[in-house]
Amino acid sequence: MLRFYNTLKGEIETFKPIEPGVVKLYTCGPTVYDYAHIGNFRAYIFEDLLKRTLKYFGYRVIHVMNITDVDDKTIAGSKREYKSLNEFTEKYIKAFFEDIKTLNIEKADYYPRATEHIDEMVKIIKGLLEKGHAYEKDGSIYFKISSFPNYGRLSKIKIEDLKSTGRVDTDEYTKENIHDFVLWKAKKEGEPFWETELGPGRPGWHIECSAMSMKYLGETFDIHCGGVDNIFPHHENEIAQSEAYTGKKFVNYWLHCHHLIVNGEKMSKSKGNFYTLRDLLAKNYNPKAIRFLLMSTHYRKVLDFTFEGLKQANSAIQRIQNFIYELENEDFHEGESKEVKEILIETSKQFDEGLEDDLNISVSLTALFSMIKKINILRNKKKVFKKDVENILKWLKKINTVLGFLEFEVKKELPPDILAKIKEREKARREKNYALADKIREELFKKGIILEDTKEGTRWKIIK
RNA sequence: GGCGGCGUCGCCAAGUGGUAAGGCAGAGGUCUGCAAAACCUCUAUUCACCGGUUCGAAUCCGGUCGCCGCCUCCA
Structure with a gap:
């Protein structure tokens, strides 16, 4: 029985998909204005672990990850480089796909781009206008939060409690209520725009996820993921606009991944502790170790990224690889041992239980390392046999469908x-x-x- | 100010009422070239601090200290 911590409920609950055996999963993807950083990848690796775990336990997963290719940052970037929006974002979309391949993150089934789903967004906004959940002002359209009583359920935020942090862009767009959020932004000079039934303009950020998830997964789907910083306002707003539009529950399980910090501090370009995957590769770090490190801290805990930690991750992987190497290259006698069989059953059980318990990867890795030690001891006593080795390798390959950082039969030719x-x-x-x-x-x-x-x-x- | 999280060996990290998993590093050993790699063994009477509940607490309750996140577009 898989159990996950559902932000909506604020507790761990048993996972039950809408359609037996099938999981519809939506994960918030990159805004393609720069290379993704290791904090982004922590989230993507968490989502990868989630998806691989679901598959490991026999589910078919339909996974959608959006690509935000129109927003303030992509527009600013394209202007800065005197490129069209598409030309500008294409470079980072390509880089994103290279990076996830490097980290052995499984590809989603769909990667819808915001710019290619304007019609779908317009349709929803029109619906919201008709139902009185949205209003137009100076060519822009806003979602009326007061029309949606459930607002704040996900983030446990009461609108009255919200403090104005001075970051609210009050002069730029005029809204009835300061907390109302923009669905459609009126055309502005020098910015890309779409000529639509709503008038010329471009979509707000939140609406793309509602439109694209609905298109590919239906009006209600199983799991929606993202970073904790997306809980408010992004996911809260997604729920509001989607549920106001369909009248149905939007998502059953919301899973959020905590942040990655570097040396105890928030990663930021000004502090000089900002790393992209490419930065780490340039320093010659092993992508498998990066994957291990990002994966080995439970997703709901803050992960403190350090180079020391990366070295430790590399050593840890090496221990497993050595074990695999020995199994693949040492000569074993014919036969099978009951003892090994039992160890494998016990290990496998513990490994699975870890994953089932809200992706408790530490427990699963402990199972793996304990087995390695036990088998090594038996191996030194020559009490491991051919059939045992076959079974262990078979199991390791199976768990690697989840872990994704192990290598088998690496023997390559030397020059x-x-x-x-x-x-x-x-x-x-x-x-x-x-x-x-x-x-x-x-x-x-x-x-x-x-x-x-x-x-x-x-x-x-x-x-x- | 509001909401939320965290503090377990030098480092990373499980455990959330029954007497401290695992990894890295370190020490010792096997092997060996008094080498490297690999493998084995050892390494927290104690879980930020102070009280309380309990036969029993790292785990529950109250308080204190410290760190961190979110509060309109940052995963």
Whole structure:
């Protein structure tokens, strides 16, 4: 039984999809005005873990992730670079897809773009106007919060309690109530606009998610995800406009991922602690370790990103990879052991229970590491057999459909010059010229090749 | 001011009423070239602090201190 913490209820509840066996999932995607940063990826990796877990437990998942390609920032960026909006956003959309591939994040089924769904948004806004949930002022259209009594249910915010932070853009658009939010922005000089039944203009931010989720997933769907900062106002507004429009419940489960901070501080460009995935790759960090690090802290806890943590993540993965390497390359006797079988059953059970409990990945990883230790002990005693190894590898491959950071059968070919170096080193070792041997080993290590001298001779491993 | 979260070994991180998982780092050992890698063993009488409830609390209640997030377009 899968259980998730539902922001709407404020508690963990058993997950039950609308249609048995199928999960309709919508996750808030990137605004494509810059390269996504590691904080964004924390959210995307959480969503990836969620989706892979659902699939692991047998659900078919229909996943939609929006791409916000028109808003203040994308418009500002395109102006700054003297490009059309599309030309400008295309670069970052492409980068986004490269990045999620690097992190082994599974692709969504649909990536709808805001600019391609203007008609759908117009239709909803028209409906809201007709039903009295929206009003027009100076060419812009606003959602009337007072017409939707449930407003604030998700974020537990009462409108009366809202403090004006001075960030409210009061002069730019005139609204009846300061908390009403914009559905449609009137055309402004020098900005892109669409000629529609609502008049010339462009959509507000919130409406795209309502329009696109409804189009691909229906008026009511199972799970909606995003970062905690989206709870208010974005998701609150989505609920208001969607439910006011359809008269139906919008989403059953709202799952929110907490923030990532860097060295205990909020990531910001001015503090110089702002990292994109590309920044980390340029520093030669392993994407698998980045994935591990972003995934290994429970999604509802603040994740403090540090380079020390990234190193630790890399070492942790290496331990698992070593284990896989040994299973794949050591010679085992024919047969099967009852003991290993039992360990595997117990481990598998614990691993699953962790995931089922609101994606408690720590528990699942503990199960994995404990198994590695137990099997290593048996392995040293020669009490692991061929069939056992097959079963363990099979299971590891299965859990990797969730984890996504393990590699199997990594044995790649080494280039001839490297092989020659290894031969040279073996010769040096035979001649007890250890200074030269160590020098060669160090040299290869820097290239990501580890040499190990064992009883059976020298063997090599590629890391990274 | 309103709403919410967090504080567990040097670092990361589970556990949320039954007597402290796991990873990294560190120490010792096996192997070995008194090497590297790998593997094994060990490493918190204690869970920010002070009270209370209880046979029993890191876990519940009250208070204190510290840190953080959101409060109109930041995942």
